[in-house]
Amino acid sequence: MFLQRLGTISHFRNIGKLNSREQYIRTVHNAFTPSTIHLPTIYALATPAAQKSAIAVIRISGSSSRYIYHRLTRRKKDPTPRMMMLRNLYKPTKDNLTKNLLDQSLVSLFPGPQSFTGEDTLELYIHGGTAVAQSVLESIGKLNDRSNNINIRYAEAGEFSKRAFQNQKFDLTEVEGIRDLIDAETESQRNSVLCSFNGSNKKLFENWRKQLVNNEAQLTAVIDFGDDNDIDSDNYKIFSNVESSARILKKDIEDFVTRVDRANLLQRGLKLALIGEPNVGKSSLLNILAKDDVSIVSNIPGTTRDTIDRVIDLDGYKVIFCDTAGIRGNTDDEIEQIGIERATLKGERSDVCVIVVDASKGGITDPKIIDLVNSETFKEKPLAIVLNKIDLLDSERIDIIMDHLKNTFKGRGAVLPVSCNTGEGIEILVTELIQTFKDMALIDDQNSAITVSQRIREILHNDVLYGLDAFLMSKKLGNDLVMASEDLKYAIDGIGKITGSYVGVEEVLGVVFSTFCVGK
Template identity: 45%
Template structure:
């Protein structure tokens, strides 16, 4: 019977005790209100004793677990006062790293922090079995993984959470950080293993099965694998759409000169991000402005006004060319038209047709509503061949219609990222590659060998898929080669 063992710890506790105690500044370097120094390892309590001089006080040699206290910190060499700090000690194994952890919440002066760090460094004394050193990038999180506190999907979720700039990015990172992603992968793994077990019965007891039974069993496994295959493909699609949240939704502003594109950009940015002028053709090149719109990271591209090239100078012609090229790579296109100048030039209408052929999502903003008495949306809809429900009437001068339009943008952002009914999902490029090149490839190989009635090779193909999921979560032998890639982008104190 096939049995897949998950080694939860790569090192035994006896070996772990020989690891050096590590320390690092976990807050941003530089002058600040506070600076937090984090220490992890068996020498954490020793460092506490030496810095607080508690080793000389009876009954106070060891810090109390999870109990914060204000303590004076001294230099072990000069006995000079370094700082009066908030100290918190966490006893293993229920800590972030699985080891003893000490946190020193210092006043954030550069000299204070450096003095404490130097004092900790000075306690390193291998001759007495005191092994202390500064932490490497991501080493606290690496130890958390090695000691079985988190799997790799949770660790990568922590990194994404730290890097999150907007609310939608924070929500996306939560799925991995809280273990939801791990549960999904482990569910798939469990189901694949069950199907491997079914095939193993044929291998082990083949003589007891007739051809019809084997065929029926193969068909059952095929049906089960097809279901998992579809789930993984759908999951990868959600991931790829959610990745737009990290890079930023590309929103492109198009329209004739002096339509109010830059004014609309400034309203969305809530600042003067682009020059606004009554002179047509003020914007000559594409201006990219990253924004946070209702929790979504959006990169707005303000472009040159599109008009007939016969009416434009050399610089404008190049700007118009760049505007058209940029819009072809946009996730959402906003066509801004001025209601006080309702004529739409042929160059713009031709380009809108090109965008429609590329199946681009297009919204039309009818600006300067404060300058007209009425608006016939249906007329614009017929001329541009765009549904009337895609038109929005606003005034960048008075702010009329802007709030409702911003909510419309938010709804479209949810649609683009497939987060209308589900929270966004983010997993690393490493995990995506493993899903595609190990897990799904294993399924394809299973189908190939199944069609050739090769039970053993079909079973081995599914084992490859199981191994692929193990590589994603880190719960497999031979994972060392991916650790440096995973943790190298972490900051020192994490």
């Protein structure tokens, strides 16, 4: 009887061990199984299509990546992970006897989950001819075989990054940082998106959320246990501490939003208008800064009759320069008057205004320009006064004119002497403009520009700050703790929408990934 019982105990122990082992295997399997395993394997050209180049890259991601490798290379063994292997690529046939060579390619396999998407990823580095790329892509597409449960299709825009997000390789802020980094046209734009790309913004948002959750937890404790005598005496103190924390957090978020709004100037491009009388050298200045003959230049006053916009990378900053018609008050020319109206409008709508003055005329400025600069629309606008044609005067005369201009424009902006003819002073002018751009974007030695997407900016305004404002108002009006707690939850959910941790994120995925290129 004892042995029988012992055998029974041993039997159940073995079952327990088996169950534990099975549970362990399932845990390990789930940890290394991407959540996208049920989705089709996707492929796309990751380099520009319909363009000749030395190399074209085809990216493949999904459970059939290894299958595609075996069919294209006609090899039975997997390639060594994360190593470049030289392989012939063939058109896949049923018998694999016909040697229809497509190309000779470098191939690299990145097994999941240690890959960009978290899935098995295969990259083919083929020759960059249009016909070569097309033939390889067609061959991959023909491997789709739904009857044998092999589901392969061409990727949608941004789908590789979407898979990475779904497999928790990135949050939405990092994904959008990747997109903005690809879209960056200038050095300042590249620098401004690095906070999203390298995860700095993610850490900041997570810290905000942690503070909000802690505050909401304290309110919940008061709500649930407020009738307890030990807690009741501290209710007001807890509510006040949460209010103080919320105010500090609100200020931090508002400062962040201000920096983001300012840095947005760098993304869309700073609008700079060149304003001045006819024939003072506005077009010549634009041509020098653009290092190209953008505007027609002549000695005839009024050569530029309309506004001319030109996007220029000025020392790493995207600047939309606008050359305008000369402004003067005494003209009866109808066309010239239209040009002056447009020049005035461009000046009003610009972010920065550069007033160009002719040194050979003694620095005399038309009253219409002075009135424009002193108008309400120009009150807060950064200005620079460029004294052109200094090569025609001696240094003493130049100093006198510069003092005159400082008085005329009431010290609103730096007076910078230049010569478009000799290039003198141009480098100093560019340095002054760059510093103005940095001041506008709140960039200094301690702070770099921060760029986030329009989606994130709207959520910060409409959800996070709204929830904090509503909470603070609830406290002020003496509303109950339940309502105040719900307001904090609204702000917490807002941050969840930003990072993608908030359930219901499908509605924003289309917006985030639709602007990606297909191979990303």
